[in-house]
Amino acid sequence: MGLKKILDNMKPAFSEGGKLSAFGSLFDAAETFFFVPNETAKVRGAQIHDAIDSKRSIFFVVIALIPALLFGMYNIGLQHNIAIGACTEDICGCFLYGLAAMLPKIVVSYAVGLGIEVAIAQYKKEEVHEGFFVTGILIPMIVPVNCPLWILAVATAFAVIFAKEVFGGTGMNIFNPALVTRAFLFFAYPAMMSGDKVWVNENYIDCINGTVDGYSAATPLGQLGAGEPVTYSAMDTIIGTIPGSIGETSVIAIAIGAIILIWAGIASWKIIVSTFVGGALMAYVLPYSGAENFEWWEQLTVGGFAFGAVFMATDPVTAARTECGKYIYGFLIGAMAIIIRVLNPGFPEGMMLAILLMNVFAPLIDYCFVQSNINKRAKRAAK
Amino acid sequence: MANVIKLRKGLNINLKGKAAAQVSAVQPSKVYGLVPDGFYGMKPKVVVKEGDEVKAGDALFVNKLHPEMKFVSPVAGKVTLVERGDRRKVLSVQVEAAANQEYVDFGKKDANSLTGDQVKTALLESGLFAFFIQRPYAVVANPDDTPKGIYISAFSDMPLAADFESVVLKGQEANFQTGITALSKIAKVSLGVKPGSKLENTKDAVVTIFDGKCPAGNVGVQINHVAPINKGEVAWTIGAEEVIFIGRLFNEGKVNLTRTIAVAGSEIKNPEYKTVIVGAKVADIVANNVATDKKVRLIDGNPLTGMKTCADAFLLAHSTEITAIPEGDEADELFGWISPRLNEYSVSRSYFTWLQPSSKEYVLDARVKGGHRHMIFSGEYDSVFPMDIYPEQLVKAIIAGDIDRMEALGIYEVAPEDFAVAEFVDSSKVELQRIVREGLDMLRKENE
Numbered sequence: 051m052g053l054k055k056i057l058d059n060m061k062p063a064f065s066e067g068g069k070l071s072a073f074g075s076l077f078d079a080a081e082t083f084f085f086v087p088n089e090t091a092k093v094r095g096a097q098i099h100d101a102i103d104s105k106r107s108i109f110f111v112v113i114a115l116i117p118a119l120l121f122g123m124y125n126i127g128l129q130h131n132i133a134i135g136a137c138t139e140d141i142c143g144c145f146l147y148g149l150a151a152m153l154p155k156i157v158v159s160y161a162v163g164l165g166i167e168v169a170i171a172q173y174k175k176e177e178v179h180e181g182f183f184v185t186g187i188l189i190p191m192i193v194p195v196n197c198p199l200w201i202l203a204v205a206t207a208f209a210v211i212f213a214k215e216v217f218g219g220t221g222m223n224i225f226n227p228a229l230v231t232r233a234f235l236f237f238a239y240p241a242m243m244s245g246d247k248v249w250v251n252e253n254y255i256d257c258i259n260g261t262v263d264g265y266s267a268a269t270p271l272g273q274l275g276a277g278e279p280v281t282y283s284a285m286d287t288i289i290g291t292i293p294g295s296i297g298e299t300s301v302i303a304i305a306i307g308a309i310i311l312i313w314a315g316i317a318s319w320k321i322i323v324s325t326f327v328g329g330a331l332m333a334y335v336l337p338y339s340g341a342e343n344f345e346w347w348e349q350l351t352v353g354g355f356a357f358g359a360v361f362m363a364t365d366p367v368t369a370a371r372t373e374c375g376k377y378i379y380g381f382l383i384g385a386m387a388i389i390i391r392v393l394n395p396g397f398p399e400g401m402m403l404a405i406l407l408m409n410v411f412a413p414l415i416d417y418c419f420v421q422s423n424i425n426k427r428a429k430r431a432a433k
Numbered sequence: 434m435a436n437v438i439k440l441r442k443g444l445n446i447n448l449k450g451k452a453a454a455q456v457s458a459v460q461p462s463k464v465y466g467l468v469p470d471g472f473y474g475m476k477p478k479v480v481v482k483e484g485d486e487v488k489a490g491d492a493l494f495v496n497k498l499h500p501e502m503k504f505v506s507p508v509a510g511k512v513t514l515v516e517r518g519d520r521r522k523v524l525s526v527q528v529e530a531a532a533n534q535e536y537v538d539f540g541k542k543d544a545n546s547l548t549g550d551q552v553k554t555a556l557l558e559s560g561l562f563a564f565f566i567q568r569p570y571a572v573v574a575n576p577d578d579t580p581k582g583i584y585i586s587a588f589s590d591m592p593l594a595a596d597f598e599s600v601v602l603k604g605q606e607a608n609f610q611t612g613i614t615a616l617s618k619i620a621k622v623s624l625g626v627k628p629g630s631k632l633e634n635t636k637d638a639v640v641t642i643f644d645g646k647c648p649a650g651n652v653g654v655q656i657n658h659v660a661p662i663n664k665g666e667v668a669w670t671i672g673a674e675e676v677i678f679i680g681r682l683f684n685e686g687k688v689n690l691t692r693t694i695a696v697a698g699s700e701i702k703n704p705e706y707k708t709v710i711v712g713a714k715v716a717d718i719v720a721n722n723v724a725t726d727k728k729v730r731l732i733d734g735n736p737l738t739g740m741k742t743c744a745d746a747f748l749l750a751h752s753t754e755i756t757a758i759p760e761g762d763e764a765d766e767l768f769g770w771i772s773p774r775l776n777e778y779s780v781s782r783s784y785f786t787w788l789q790p791s792s793k794e795y796v797l798d799a800r801v802k803g804g805h806r807h808m809i810f811s812g813e814y815d816s817v818f819p820m821d822i823y824p825e826q827l828v829k830a831i832i833a834g835d836i837d838r839m840e841a842l843g844i845y846e847v848a849p850e851d852f853a854v855a856e857f858v859d860s861s862k863v864e865l866q867r868i869v870r871e872g873l874d875m876l877r878k879e880n881e
Contacts, residue, residue: 086769101777103803221807431663
């Protein structure tokens with residue numbers, strides 16, 4: 051095959067001692083992107099293997115994110131057109147506008163993140179791991195559309211280096227790197243991440259469509275946090291035609307992603323279901339005071355709750371790893387997110403903090419279940 | 434009525450080339466070789482010289498740590514070669530088979546009237562003791578130990594494994610029963626069988642039925658459900674086929690290491706059972722029976738727990754099958770991470786295995802099919818590990834070299850083979866069996 055031959059011819063230059071050996075990891079990454087590795091099993095151990103590998107699993111997460119991403123692009127255009135008073139019926143126009151606003155963010159996120167990953171892989175003389183393909187698409191989806199590219203670049207670099215690589219790379223991190231990016235932005239540049247000014251694109255592509263400087267569009271959670279009446283219907287929040295971070299608004303698009311992930315067995319349904327159960331229970335117990343036209347269950351449809359439950363809480367590396375632990379982990383994320391939303395005046399949205407908090411506690415949850423197994427064994431031996 | 438234990442977790446892998454239920458003889462090998470590596474965990478001391486004449490049942494080497502434990506020649510003939518590798522490691526002791534096979538006479542005995550010590554001595558003398566594997570550590574058993582029980586699994590549900598009950602046992606029922614009776618003098622014998630087994634009425638053994646998917650046939654899984662091993666306890670295990678050797682010893686008074694093995698796999702032209710003697714040349718066993726149109730990997734054992742072998746190698750002592758699968762290292766599959774790959778087998782629904790009928794047989798090659806990663810996805814091992822143990826945490830403790838934690842998490846109960854299915858399904862392609870082996874060796878060294 052032609053491509054294989056080209057790669058085989060190039061290989062010596064990229065191998066140890068070759069002229070381009072400094073780019074060896076990049077070459078490896080490209081080679082395994084095109085071809086399934088031909089490495090065969092060792093003399094001892096399983097001689098056959100399941101066809102699934104981490105690359106395929108991780109690309110399925112990216113596939114599951116596509117509905118939310120496409121809707122997010124459409125919604126960028128829609129919110130912009132609402133702001134400038136333009137036609138909101140033009141789905142194609144809205145989408146193209148959103149695509150133009152979104153693409154630079156995706157490019158920056160991937161370029162910065164993968165650049166750092168490749169450099170570190172080369173330094174450690176390892177293969178580039180594919181984990182960042184998910185993180186790199188998640189990052190642009192969980193920030194407001196108005197977030198400047200340079201801030202995105204700084205935050206991505208921070209998260210990849212300090213949330214992932216210092217711990218040993220994919221599979222070893224404690225915190226979800228995409229959420230660390232968001233947390234970094236949230237605390238370092240609060241004005242860029244919340245309030246009512248950031249949800250409609252003001253950046254350069256506005257030159258075409260006229261500026262919307264100073265336009266304010268609050269999210270439902272912003273309104274609830276400020277004690278104002280919610281101006282969006284439940285249907286709006288489910289379809290997703292509301293202001294919010296790019297990927298988080300449409301419950302329907304997220305549900306499609308959830309079905310893909312659960313069906314493929316990549317995300318744990320236990321975590322997703324228990325997150326919603328925990329959130330629903332807490333939302334029922336702790337209603338917003340004075341929010342009359344806002345039912346308790348709408349808590350689950352607004353903000354980043356659904357997006358976080360499906361795509362963030364289920365990150366297998368940072369979640370609880372014992373099967374029973376997953377129920378508790380999810381339940382506490384859901385409950386904690388609502389508690390932060392309702393009781394903490396400083397943060398209208400609690401999902402990010404709830405997941406990061408439970409990332410810390412996941413090993414403790416696992417510890418309890420593993421320890422009970424250990425105790426059972428010790429008790430048996432003592433008999 | 435035997436106790437039934439249902440196991441929920443596991444995975445049956447349906448591979449192409451299962452052995453048909455017919456037995457044929459193979460051309461006797463010119464040279465037979467006894468390979469010390471086939472008996473894990475002992476140090477061989479060769480007790481014959483090149484040129485010596487031996488009978489079937491004469492010791493070729495003994496265990497340096499327990500010289501009373503002999504490893505005997507499967508055939509009569511002349512010792513032609515003591516093959517040594519790096520640092521003079523004994524690779525094999527080879528015997529050229531004589532035209533006339535003579536056996537050492539150990540004397541017929543009535544197993545019922547013997548004591549445990551007499552049985553043990555007879556087994557040590559005849560070299561059959563070497564077939565015991567002990568838990569903990571999954572190594573050759575120590576004759577000084579008093580085991581809490583002897584555990585035998587009368588079936589293997591590994592892919593392409595030989596069917597013990599309906600083929601291998603045929604005509605050997607009496608020897609099998611004698612073997613069980615003899616073993617019951619040493620310690621309580623527990624026999625694990627599959628549902629519907631005729632062995633349910635085996636005498637002198639506690640029979641338990643294990644109803645579940647692979648690896649329910651693993652003796653380690655069975656022990657975990659019947660009488661889990663605690664620290665300080667020792668259990669012995671022995672292959673059901675090897676119980677027949679023991680029966681023959683008492684019924685016929687000689688060591689006859691003839692066994693029926695499956696020769697199977699997608700690259701075997703006529704997959705069927707063959708009657709062979711332990712130590713036979715692999716080339717003679719698979720003669721003219723291996724596909725020649727592509728690169729083939731020969732495996733001593735089944736594709737999950739076996740070891741890569743070659744035509745020049747000798748059949749290892751515990752092997753119950755020789756399998757052949759495509760090597761696959763020239764496959765060059767494009768875009769594996771996204772293309773449908775309809776012929777691939779996967780437990781993941783990102784492939785279309787779930788759409789295929791469960792009777793579909795797969796041809797799997799020896800590729801690892803992915804890059805090696807840290808453990809990323811959780812719950813993969815757990816879903817195919819039917820023991821009351823946290824496999825992922827145990828493997829992590831081994832990688833970290835944390836001996837206390839390994840003990841606490843139950844390493845005494847496991848053998849590398851128990852992790853075979855988990856290694857198969859692992860998307861991070863961690864070499865679980867190698868890691869568990871290293872963990873067991875580490876612990877054994879520590880506790881000695």
